[in-house]
Structures are given as structure tokens and as C-alpha cells.
Amino acid sequence: MNDLEFLSIAVEQARVGRSEGGIPIGAALVADGVVLGAGRNRRVQEGSAIHHGETNALEIAGRQPAEVYGRSTMYTTLSPCHMCTGAMLLYGIKRVVIGENRTFMGAEDLLRSHGVEVVVIDSEECVQMMTDFIAAEPSLWNEDIGEPDA
């Protein structure tokens, strides 16, 4: 499978999340062509402060040896926030493929500054998903990115 196909797994997770009433951000952690964990933002579903798409994918992948993280790619529908970036740096993930960064620019520079390869697909599908969500649920979105409600 190629990057677009793995990203589509993250997109599918995002869509499931939205159908659950949650925030449509999904992620998948992949090593050696195998999906170790696919997750989605579960702030609403679980009342969670920390289960963003990427951290949820890491949680679902469970404990992995350092060598596995070192050859893993994180696929995520949206540019990763500082929390998820920190988790990925902690575990030594070396490559991050991002669906889009037009609706939210995360800590991509921080990833790059640590030698992580960052690939931005600029997927129209991902942009549309977030644009629709932000228009429908502005308060929920502000909460997710730690901004005061406008």
C-alpha cells in the first residue's frame, strides 16, 4: 500500500469519529507495511483530554519496541498539534504523512527540526472534512485546539 492508501485508513477513522458525534480527525501508525494501530480523536466520545487521532493510534498500537517506532510512519488527516508531535518525538517516529494543514497548522516545524520527514498530501477530502466540521461545530473545534470559545 502507498501513502495515499494508508492515509485513507486515517480518513475512514475520521469519518467514523464524526458519525459518533466527535471531531473528524483520524490517524494510523504503520510499520513495515502493517497498520499497528488506527485511531481517531475521541474527546467527545470518551470525554478524553488526550485522545487525539495520533495519540489514540499510538494507544491502540500498544507497547512497541523502539526499533519498530523508529521505522514507523504516522498517517494523520490533520497537521499534528504539539501534544501529538511530542508523543511522536518521544517514541522516535521518523516519518509523518499529513492529510492537510490548511485548516490547522500544527507543529510541523518542530518535527522537522528533530529530523522527522514530514510529507503534506494537501488532500481536498481532508480539507473539506475539517471545513465542514469547523463550520458546524466552532465551539467544539476551539476546545480541541485549546482556544477560548469566540
Ligand SMILES: [Zn+2]
Ligand atoms: Zn493532537
